[in-house]
Amino acid sequence: MRRRLLALVCVSAALVSACGPLSGGTGGxxxxTVWLMKxxxxxxxxxxxxxxxxxxxxxxxLDIRIQEWTGIGPKVQEALSGGGKDGPDVIEVGNTQVAQYVEGGRLTNLTLESMRDWGMQDWVPGLAEPGQDNSAQYGIPWYAANRVVVYRKDLFEEAGIDSPPRTREEWLSATEKLDKGGNQGIYLAGQDWYTLSGFIWDEGGELAKENANLWQGALDSRAALRGxxxxxxxxxxGDGPVGADEEHPPQAGVFAKxxxxxxxxxxGVAQAIVQQNPELKDKLGFFPxxxxxxxxxxxxxxxxxxxxxPRNTGDRDAAVAVVAALTGAKWDTDLARTMNYVPNKTTLASAVAGEPGVAAMAAGAAHGRATPNTAQWAAVETDNPIKRYMTKVLDGADAKTEARRASQRITEQLKPSLG
Known part of the structure; x- marks a missing residue:
């Protein structure tokens, strides 16, 4: 979710690019120093x-330095462990990365500012919740993006579907009507576990649950099985491959055919689709x-x-001032409009109402979630048992049996490191 379609001009040839100061001399x-991502x-x-x-x-x-996503984890860890001199005072991180950086007490607790000045009650939950640890707020939401349904308006019209579906049952019914005449009602790869996660959450289930500071896989709950x-x-x-995810092959290319x-x-995938098939311009729509x-x-x-x-910032008040400005309503809505993002607060959704795709994202983001808030979750994504579970079920295996096996594997992967 952190890949962007637009690129900044100020990128150096170094492995980690950095823009120089954006203003002149210091003048006292x-x-x-602010690290933002490419x-x-x-x-x-x-x-x-x-x-x-x-x-x-x-x-x-301000000295804003642009960083590459590739390899950023070790570089941030090094900055957080350093003495603070010449290091960053503010760092942009992926919302699900906060958990790995908060370990060891290396981040500044921003709970008081969040509660007093920053309207945390209105934050998009999928950004706010991963920024917390033991009810303390360390990561401050900046911008969000999430999946929507990208659809062919002309095929909907031909199938007699007057408006986008608003319930799951309506969605199934509409998709059945569309899955005819050589067309696929939907292209959904078998291992698209991000989409599956939403269905599980809607049913009241979880990917994993925390109990007494220990995490356990939860795909075998009744709610998760319904999802x-x-x-x-x-x-x-549709004809999505059961043994691959949405990038193999890239679903934009499949849709463009x-x-x-x-x-x-x-x-944003609409841009890639139209580039590959210009005839689809003006035929694409979006709904949550x-x-x-x-x-x-x-x-x-x-x-x-x-x-x-970082806790080792040389000037906490100055760093907080930058965070307050970037995440405040003025500049957060400006960023959302400029980059087609979802603003960090549900109350700011009207700022992107004029852009159909982003408006659909904002509607979904109000009920968004993130992966389990533990630093060990990265191990699950590296060797992902959820994908294997999905493939086996779609191939006809017993869902409950396979969910139990996948949950056991997740529990093993989420055990705290002894190192």
């Missing part, structure tokens, strides 16, 4: 933000993943970024 100001914000946005921030904070100067059963029924209304009515993806009832969209996995402040 205190420098605040493609998270346009160069124009960064220049506008820097000019405004330095105008309103006469004693501070898998819905996935099975939906996936059968013109025989697919729907996919579940971030709205339907929920169990019409009064709320389905749950979705939320990706995006949080901002953290």
């Amino acid at each position: 100001r205190q420098t605040v 493609d998270s914000a346009s160069q124009d946005f960064l220049h506008r933000f820097t000019e405004d921030f330095e105008h309103t904070h006469k004693d501070l100067r 898998m059963d819905f996935y099975r029924r939906l996936q059968a209304l 013109g025989k697919v009515a729907q996919i579940v993806a971030v709205p 993943v339907p929920g169990k009832s019409a009064d709320r969209p389905g749950s979705v996995f939320t990706g995006g970024s949080d901002l953290i402040v």
Whole structure:
């Protein structure tokens, strides 16, 4: 979820790119070093933000350095362990990465600012929850993105479907109508576990549960099994490969061939589709993943970024000022409009209402979630038993038996490291 379609101009040839200072001489100001990730914000946005921030904070100067996602984990860990001199004061991290950085007490606790000044009650849950540890807020939501249903408006019209479905049952019924005449009702790869996660959460299930500080896989609960059963029924209304995920082959390319009515993806995929098949321009639409009832969209996995402040920052107040400005309503909505993101608060969704794909994302993000909030979750994604479980069920194996096996494997992977 952290890959972006737009690239910043200021990228060096080094392994980790870094933009130089975006303003002139220091002029006696205190420098605040900010690490932001490549493609998270346009160069124009960064220049506008820097000019405004330095105008309103006469004693501070921003040094924004752009980092590559590849290899960023070890670099952040090193910065958090260092003495603070010349290190970053603010760092953008993936929302699900906060858990691995908070270990060892190396992040600044921003709970008081969150509760007092930053309106944390309105934050998008899929960004806010991963930023917490033991009820303390360390990661401050910045922007979000999540999956929606990308569909062919012309195929819907031909099938007599007047409006996008709002419930799961309506979705199944519509997809059955679309799965005719050589077309696939939906292209849903068998190992798209992010989409499955939303169905499990809607049923009241979890991927894993924490009990007495220990995590256990939970795919074998009745609720989680209901989520898998819905996935099975939906996936059968197309020809998605049961033994591969949505990137193998890339589903944008499959959709572009013109025989697919729907996919579940971030709205930005529409650009890739139209590039491969210009005839589909103006034929694509978006709607939130339907929920169990019409009064709320389905749950979705939320990706995006949080901002953290290292505990070893040289100036806590200055770092907090940068975080407050970047995540405040003015600049957060500006970023959302500029980059087609979901703003960090549900109350700011109207800022992107004019962009259909982003508006559909924002509706889903209000009910978004993230992966289990533990640093060990990375081990699950590295050797993913959820994918294998899905393939076996779609191939006809007993769901309960395979869910139990996958849950046991997740429990093993989530055991705390002894190192």
